[in-house]
Amino acid sequence: MNRKQAILNVLKKSSLPDTPLPDLQGLGVCYEDPERQFAEALKGVGGHFFRVRDLNALNRELKGLKVYQNAQKIVSLIPGVGEPNVNLDLVEDPHDLKDLDVAILKGEFAVAENGAVWVTDRQLRHRVICFIPQHLILVVDAHQLVHNMHQAYERLTFTEPGYGVFISGPSKTADIEQALVIGAHGPRSSTVCFIG
Amino acid sequence: MSHPDKAAQFIRDEAKAHWHDRALWYVRAKRDRVAQGVPEWETLREIAAQIKAHTLSKLPDYLEMFEGNAKRLGAQVHWASNAAEHNEIVYGILKSHGVRRLVKSKSMLTEECHLNPFLEARGLEVVDTDLGERIVQLAKEPPSHIVLPAIHKRKEEIGELFHRHLHTEQGASDPAYLTEAARGHLRGKFLKADAGLTGVNFAIAETGGLVVCTNEGNADMGTSLPPLHIACMGFEKLIPRAQDLGVFLRLLARSATGQPITTYTSHFHGPRAGGELHIVIVDNGRSQILQREEFRRALFCIRCGACMNTCPVFRRSGGHSYESTVPGPIGSILSPARDPRKYWSLPHASSLCGSCTDVCPVKIDLHHQLLAWRKELARLRLLPLSKRMAMNIGGWVLRYTWAYEWSGRLARWAIPKLPRVILYGRWNVWGRQRELPPFPKESFREMYKQKVGSRR
Numbered sequence: 001m002n003r004k005q006a007i008l009n010v011l012k013k014s015s016l017p018d019t020p021l022p023d024l025q026g027l028g029v030c031y032e033d034p035e036r037q038f039a040e041a042l043k044g045v046g047g048h049f050f051r052v053r054d055l056n057a058l059n060r061e062l063k064g065l066k067v068y069q070n071a072q073k074i075v076s077l078i079p080g081v082g083e084p085n086v087n088l089d090l091v092e093d094p095h096d097l098k099d100l101d102v103a104i105l106k107g108e109f110a111v112a113e114n115g116a117v118w119v120t121d122r123q124l125r126h127r128v129i130c131f132i133p134q135h136l137i138l139v140v141d142a143h144q145l146v147h148n149m150h151q152a153y154e155r156l157t158f159t160e161p162g163y164g165v166f167i168s169g170p171s172k173t174a175d176i177e178q179a180l181v182i183g184a185h186g187p188r189s190s191t192v193c194f195i196g
Numbered sequence: 197m198s199h200p201d202k203a204a205q206f207i208r209d210e211a212k213a214h215w216h217d218r219a220l221w222y223v224r225a226k227r228d229r230v231a232q233g234v235p236e237w238e239t240l241r242e243i244a245a246q247i248k249a250h251t252l253s254k255l256p257d258y259l260e261m262f263e264g265n266a267k268r269l270g271a272q273v274h275w276a277s278n279a280a281e282h283n284e285i286v287y288g289i290l291k292s293h294g295v296r297r298l299v300k301s302k303s304m305l306t307e308e309c310h311l312n313p314f315l316e317a318r319g320l321e322v323v324d325t326d327l328g329e330r331i332v333q334l335a336k337e338p339p340s341h342i343v344l345p346a347i348h349k350r351k352e353e354i355g356e357l358f359h360r361h362l363h364t365e366q367g368a369s370d371p372a373y374l375t376e377a378a379r380g381h382l383r384g385k386f387l388k389a390d391a392g393l394t395g396v397n398f399a400i401a402e403t404g405g406l407v408v409c410t411n412e413g414n415a416d417m418g419t420s421l422p423p424l425h426i427a428c429m430g431f432e433k434l435i436p437r438a439q440d441l442g443v444f445l446r447l448l449a450r451s452a453t454g455q456p457i458t459t460y461t462s463h464f465h466g467p468r469a470g471g472e473l474h475i476v477i478v479d480n481g482r483s484q485i486l487q488r489e490e491f492r493r494a495l496f497c498i499r500c501g502a503c504m505n506t507c508p509v510f511r512r513s514g515g516h517s518y519e520s521t522v523p524g525p526i527g528s529i530l531s532p533a534r535d536p537r538k539y540w541s542l543p544h545a546s547s548l549c550g551s552c553t554d555v556c557p558v559k560i561d562l563h564h565q566l567l568a569w570r571k572e573l574a575r576l577r578l579l580p581l582s583k584r585m586a587m588n589i590g591g592w593v594l595r596y597t598w599a600y601e602w603s604g605r606l607a608r609w610a611i612p613k614l615p616r617v618i619l620y621g622r623w624n625v626w627g628r629q630r631e632l633p634p635f636p637k638e639s640f641r642e643m644y645k646q647k648v649g650s651r652r
Contacts, residue, residue: 004263004275007431007479008256014487016253022246024439027236041456094421095387113446114456127468128420131413131460149457150442158403158438161269161466166445168457171413175328175344177351178219179371184327185382186413186460 028148034112035194038145042115045169046182048191051142055080058139058195062104067135067189071101075129078106078139094126103133107167109144110192111152116166117192118152127163131171136187138167142194198541203513212350217511219347224505226454227555234446244443245559248496251401251434252486258401258434259477265404269466271473279309282478286311286393286426287318289474293424295320295390301408301415302326303395304342304499305428305478308521323385325414327378334361340515342522343452343501348514382414392418396429397498398444399475401436405465406475409448409458416462423471427464430478432495444498447557451500485533490568494529496558503552503562509545518542525552529565532573540578543569582625601641608635 031037039049052058062068062082075097076084082104091097105124107117117138121127130136146152156164171186182188207213231237251258263273274289276282282305290298298320300306312322312333324333328345332338334357339345346354355369364377394415398407406427408415419425435444449455467473485491504510504524515523520531520539528542543566546552552562573579574587593599611619612635620627638646 003277003281007275007277007477007483008259010479010483011256011259011431011486014483016486016492019246019249019253021250021436022243024243024442027240027243027442029235045455045459098383098387116457116461121468126420128417131416131420148442149446150439153439153442156438158400158405158463158465163465163468164463165416166457166461167459168461169459171411171459173327173375173412174453175326175331175346176354176371176374178222178344178347179351181372181375183379184375184412184414185325185379185386185417 024150028150029113030147031112034145034147035142037112037147038110038115038192040115041113042169042192045115046172046180046190047115047169048189049194050191051194054195058193061193062137065137065191067191068102068137071135073100074102074104075100075133076104077123077129078104081139088125088129091126094128094132097126097128097132100129100133102135102137103129104137104139105130107138107140107144107192109146109152109155110140110194111146111149111166113148114168115192116152116168118156118164118166120162120164122162130165130167131186133187135189135191136167136170137191137193139193139195142196145194197519199513199517199519199545200541202517202519203509203545206514206517207512213512213514215350216348216514220505220511223344223453224502224555227451227502227505228454230450230454230456234450240443240447241557241559244447244498244557245493245496247435247440247443248558249493251436252432252492252495255431255434255486258436259431262399262401262404262434263477265402266466266475267404269404271404271466271475274474274476276476276478276480278480279478282306282309282428282476282480283311283314285476286428287315289424289426290315290320290391291318293391293472295424297321297323297385297389298391298393299323299325299385299389299414299418299422300329300393301395301410301418302329302345303393303428304521305395305430305480306393307339308480309428309478311428323382323389325382325385325418326410326412327375327382330378330382331357334358338516338521340523341501341504342499342524343504348516383417386417386421389418389422391422391424391426393426393428394419396427396433396475397448398435398441399429399433400438400441401434403438403465405438405463407441408462408464409445409460410462411453411455411459413460416460419464420468423468424474425464425467425471426474426476428476428478430480430482432482432497448498448500451502451555451557481534485530488533491529491533491565493560494526494533494565496560497526497530498558500557502555502557506551506555508547508549508551513545518545525562525566526560529562529569532569536573536576536578540573543567543573544583582623601639604639608637608639611635 173184331346531539
């Protein structure tokens, strides 16, 4: 408490001129074809994209995906999607997910500007499920697409404890000689599927 | 050692220095391409600067608002006036939880506070998990760039380092192979860690939440396996509203690496179920900068590194030549505020070309501040004698028209006659890499007088 007060007292000494907080109205680019923009942005950051009409079509597409065909351990948190063999709700310790191959998760909405998908841990027993699998597949309702980051934050409220993340493409690094390498700590591939 | 001395060491390996220059220019060019793809880029920069100026003008209010909201969400908030307090607080939390192994994601603040050696001296294993940071940690070096910590190392050097520490094949230097080896090595560290420590990119006053941006996913791996998360932040990371993130996130990754957004932009609001979140808010000299009007804007910085990638001096002298946690143009105005005696040479490590100011996403007047610091350091009498003398003579010559005319005349007469041994002697720092131009017979003023006279 004393340390806090000491810092605040020092700060209060430097009286800065009042400057207004700017209004963010009117910011953000809107796209003629936001879905195409999303797909291009995602491709640009190393992600994959496909679009299906319904769950049957999604399951057919899944079977065609190499990463899915080769997967031994699969989690799917979307009822009726894929053939999961690990039940996340029965996993006590998040460390037990260490050799998970594929996770199929729901993305709440997508952002056309930068290929990002908003994922929260609201329905996730273990948050690490977004990062620990070798491959990530995010399924998003095709109508839940915003143009830009300003629209994204208009949708978001943070009143409850919780965790949310924008995921844009697979985990990557360019820390060795600026050479881009996909698959740093998190998933080696990231696929986004629009449905509907 | 001063910046020029350290820079001289760096450019001794000429091929590497050229490579370093080109590698950073490549990042700068990528930044240009994506920034130009955003039609309202300049508006965004202006608004970002206004948000930062507003936040700083109401900092105590916003800090209390942030603390209140963070606590409401279940986080524990700590305050540290300086590096020593910060380190004690972090160690205290770790000790009370019996932590032996800590994984860290990038945090320039903990570099600034020298947290790693402090914890290691107390028996903890501390692992930096950002690939670039792990490379420099294994090499026992500080990062040379805030976004690209190992940009000063060639892949062959990293291959050698990994061969020694991670048992990769001798001579192997393929970046994909080395990254794969690091992935395996660091997954082991994540799985064994007792706690995760992260920096903070943005702290939201109105929600009490934290935002951390990474491409590798290391901040998230490190905080979603062990139950304890410690987040360390300088108080200038605060922004008022969640919607302000729309502005800053559009600027940050584009300015840093030319990406539209980082791969992971994680929003932490309170601890995980069954876990703990500790937030350490640090001053460590920031309030001193805040009090000085001419240097205050330096606190707008969102640590994107764009000023480093564009700086002709940084690109050619390397980050280590600055010998400060934050190098480059922004480091050259932050460091002398911390310790003017130690960092007196940094504001001179600039051609004042203004490129840093042009690329800064939050419109910090970098090159003006560099100039203002030179003045301040002269006032504090911290410049070496040679610089002081040169400045005094220059000031005197430029003050009087007759002195200017006569010194020009003297130079035109004398310099062509002087032998090289004297002219390019040790005193002539400027002439070490440069040749003087041929001296004209007459000055411009003399020529002008003749021309105008003959026309009349």
